[in-house]
Amino acid sequence: MTTPEQQRFARLLASMPRRGWAQTRSSGGGGLSRRQFLGTAGVGLGALAIGPTLLAACGSDGGDSESSSDTTFAPTTDGTLRISNWPFYIDEETVGLFEDESGLTVQYTEDVNDNEEYFARIREPLSRGQDIGADLFIVTDFMVNRLIQLGWLAPIDDANVPNKSNLVEALQGIAFDPDRTYSLPWASGFSSIAYNPQLTGREITSLEDIFDEEFAGKVTLFSDLRDGAGQIMLANGDSPAEATLEMVQAAADRVQEAKDQGQIRRFTGNDYGDDLVAGNVAIAQAYSGDVAQLQLDNPDIQLVIPEEGMISWSDNMVMPISTKNSTGAEQWMNYVYDPVNMARITAYVQYIPPVQGTGEALVDLPDGAELAENELINPPEDVRSKAVAWRGLTDEEDQEFSTVWNEVARG
Numbered sequence: 001m002t003t004p005e006q007q008r009f010a011r012l013l014a015s016m017p018r019r020g021w022a023q024t025r026s027s028g029g030g031g032l033s034r035r036q037f038l039g040t041a042g043v044g045l046g047a048l049a050i051g052p053t054l055l056a057a058c059g060s061d062g063g064d065s066e067s068s069s070d071t072t073f074a075p076t077t078d079g080t081l082r083i084s085n086w087p088f089y090i091d092e093e094t095v096g097l098f099e100d101e102s103g104l105t106v107q108y109t110e111d112v113n114d115n116e117e118y119f120a121r122i123r124e125p126l127s128r129g130q131d132i133g134a135d136l137f138i139v140t141d142f143m144v145n146r147l148i149q150l151g152w153l154a155p156i157d158d159a160n161v162p163n164k165s166n167l168v169e170a171l172q173g174i175a176f177d178p179d180r181t182y183s184l185p186w187a188s189g190f191s192s193i194a195y196n197p198q199l200t201g202r203e204i205t206s207l208e209d210i211f212d213e214e215f216a217g218k219v220t221l222f223s224d225l226r227d228g229a230g231q232i233m234l235a236n237g238d239s240p241a242e243a244t245l246e247m248v249q250a251a252a253d254r255v256q257e258a259k260d261q262g263q264i265r266r267f268t269g270n271d272y273g274d275d276l277v278a279g280n281v282a283i284a285q286a287y288s289g290d291v292a293q294l295q296l297d298n299p300d301i302q303l304v305i306p307e308e309g310m311i312s313w314s315d316n317m318v319m320p321i322s323t324k325n326s327t328g329a330e331q332w333m334n335y336v337y338d339p340v341n342m343a344r345i346t347a348y349v350q351y352i353p354p355v356q357g358t359g360e361a362l363v364d365l366p367d368g369a370e371l372a373e374n375e376l377i378n379p380p381e382d383v384r385s386k387a388v389a390w391r392g393l394t395d396e397e398d399q400e401f402s403t404v405w406n407e408v409a410r411g
Contacts, residue, residue, distance in 0.1 A: 081328035082107045084118075084137035086315070089187070091348035098335050104328050109134070115143045122320070126152045131322045136329040142226065144183045144316050145176035145392035153182040154319040160330035163337035166355045170384045171314060175241065176392030183316040184333050185354035187346075190288040190387055191227040191311040193304045199282035207235035207306045210283055211254075216263050218282035220275060221255065223267040223409040225402050226390050227311055229255075231285055234308040240390040248401045252408045259408065267409045276301060288376055305386060312387035314354065343368070350377055 087110040095106050112118045118139065122132040127150075139147075147153050158164055164184065177183050195204040199218060210219055210232075222228030225248075230240045232251035240247075258264055265281060273290060275281040277298045286294075291303040317336075319329045335341055339357035346353040347365050359378040362368040372378055393401065 078325040078328060079103070080105045080107060081325050081332060082109070082133060082135045083329075083332065084109050084111050084134040085186075086110065086112045086138060089138070089315075089349055091345050094336070094341060094345055097341075098332065102328070102331050102335070104325075104331070106332075112138060115140050119143060119146070126150075126320055126322065129322055131324065132320050134320065135323040135325045136317055136319050136332060138186050138315050138317055140315050141174075141176065141313055141389065142393070142398070144318055146395065146398075147318065148177060148182050148392075149394065152321055154321050154323055154326055155181050156184065156319070156333070157326070157330055160327060161334045161337065163334045163355075166337050166339065166357060168354055168356050170312075170387070171354050174389065183318050184337065185314040185316050186336075187349060187351035188312060188314040188354060189351055191222070191231065191313070192286060192288060192306060193231070193283055194276060194286035194291045194294070194301055195283045195304065196276060196279060196281065196298070196301055198300055199279060204283060204302070204304050205307060207231055207308045210235065211258055211263060213261075213263070215282045216261070217265055218280070219258075219263055220265050220268050220272045220281050220284040221409070222285045223269060223406075225405045226313075227287075228267070228285060228409055229401070229405045230311040230388075230390060231306075234306070234311075234388065237308075239388055240311065241388055243391055243393070243397075243401070245397070245400055245404065248404050252404050256408045305383065309386045309388050312389045314389075340364075346377060347371055352377060352379060 081104045083106060085108070089110070090108075095108050098104070099106055118137070122137075125132050126147075144153075156164070161184070164180065167180065167184065171185050171188070172180065174180070193204065193207065193210065195209075197203070200209075200215065209215070210221070221232075226240070229248055229251045232255055233240055233243070233247050236247070236250055236254065238247040238250070255264065265275070268284070270287075270290070272281065272284045272286065273294050276284045276286070277294055279298075286303070288303060291301060294301050317329075317333055319326055323329060336345065337355050339355050339361040342353050342355040342358045343361035343365060346358055347362060347368060350371070359372045362372040362378070365371075375383055
């Protein structure tokens, strides 16, 4: 029997527009990420710099998009703000509207295509405290953790970001940055499992179904440590929020046994979608955003809210220690943490917003009421409560855990 929350997900997944597959959240993995896919298909391999003229031409005059009174700006000694983000991760109006309200000139560049790739590019200059060409950039949880440990991030002056109080409770007190001293989430999502009922012949409700011999050779798992091993850890009753080497080893051992028995078809990055749509795979570890899009090709595909839980992730805004305009970066954070402004961004990117009140603000936008009711964009507490985030790992732990998992997933 399908649970009410699964019924809600099934209905709402079908309503979401196709925007390109969601990215692989952590490092490595086969296949193109959502952002890599869109960036490669749309603009080639180079970084896409969006200037205020282009954004103003694409956007409106902002007459109906003013932010609320909590969005204020302090004086800045530098009139330029440089932002690095992933491709297609913002609407066409926000940068121009921010420029109008703040008086700053924004150099917005879409040059983050992969966490590790971006880290490799900024590592040398940051290690010397030198400029990296950005005052604020957006990377995923595990990378924020690494940068904090290295001491390469500048702290956020909360006095300049009063809207920080709008951060949703689920993203407060996160292990790698308990007080959000260095980071504020930009957007979030879930990794779970998806299935093709035409092949399973029954409803899938548990991560344990991955190991059902009935689906031998028709299961794909993520090659990535956090999303791949993380779900198996949940299946074992272990929490990535309290991850140990023993937990990862237990997950790897279980998957190795399943692999040896022919249970696993293959390990994937973000390239699992074709197999799932074509019916080559019965069950696949998947990203919530992907399933919404894959359903347009095969409406039968379902996303599971597993009994054991899901893996959550966030991309986060941070400032490098070499930022030339920390005040401007904080003004940007405060601006996008106004629910009205975050609603405009969310309506375009359609990931889970980190700002309280975004759902209510969405209602005032064209087609916003439908978006506000979409639980993949505006999930209720009973769905959020099933999501588990990895604790922050040291570099040594990251290497140890990855080595253990990679022996199975990439060996």
